[in-house]
Amino acid sequence: MTKHLPNTLTVLRMILIPVMILFFYLPFEWSRYVACWVFVAASITDFLDGYFARKHKTSSKFGAFLDPVADKLTVTTALIILLQDHPTILMMIATTVIIGREITISALREWMAELGERGAVNVAMVGKVKTVFQMMAIGFLIYEADLWGLPVYNIGLVLLYFAASLTLYSMYVYLRAAWPMMKE
Numbered sequence: 001m002t003k004h005l006p007n008t009l010t011v012l013r014m015i016l017i018p019v020m021i022l023f024f025y026l027p028f029e030w031s032r033y034v035a036c037w038v039f040v041a042a043s044i045t046d047f048l049d050g051y052f053a054r055k056h057k058t059s060s061k062f063g064a065f066l067d068p069v070a071d072k073l074t075v076t077t078a079l080i081i082l083l084q085d086h087p088t089i090l091m092m093i094a095t096t097v098i099i100g101r102e103i104t105i106s107a108l109r110e111w112m113a114e115l116g117e118r119g120a121v122n123v124a125m126v127g128k129v130k131t132v133f134q135m136m137a138i139g140f141l142i143y144e145a146d147l148w149g150l151p152v153y154n155i156g157l158v159l160l161y162f163a164a165s166l167t168l169y170s171m172y173v174y175l176r177a178a179w180p181m182m183k184e
Helices: 003-026 031-056 061-085 089-114 125-143 154-183
Strands: none
Touching: 003 031, 003 061, 031 061, 031 125, 061 089, 061 125, 089 154, 125 154
């Protein structure tokens, strides 16, 4: 079981996406809280699948492919439902920056792999930090309601804008690393 645990967690993350959507749109007072916890659970599996793959040395090519797909589907879906819920220009900009970066970097990695230079655009620490802020922001935004007098939604917006800034910076880091091959 240990051998398949990372991929199982990744698949679980993908299964949680429609569950999150369902609870987000249910017309109950508590449904957004459940949607938030489903998103948090999905975010935790993102950390755990990589942790277990490294710890038990069970990395696989399928897992290396599926993990970023699951991440992008989870984040993109959450951002789209949040944008639909609060269609503001700043939410649109942040959503576009984050989704646009994901598409750009995915395409860049694929192109670099075609050149045999996949290692030039490996995950950087700024990408990991971006992901933490992004997940926190989305969790806060899904939760939405104030908690202990704290404006959770507004905190989520600030975190999202910070994550979008880190997103742009991380894209710059990846593009800079790939630039020597792009000039050829």
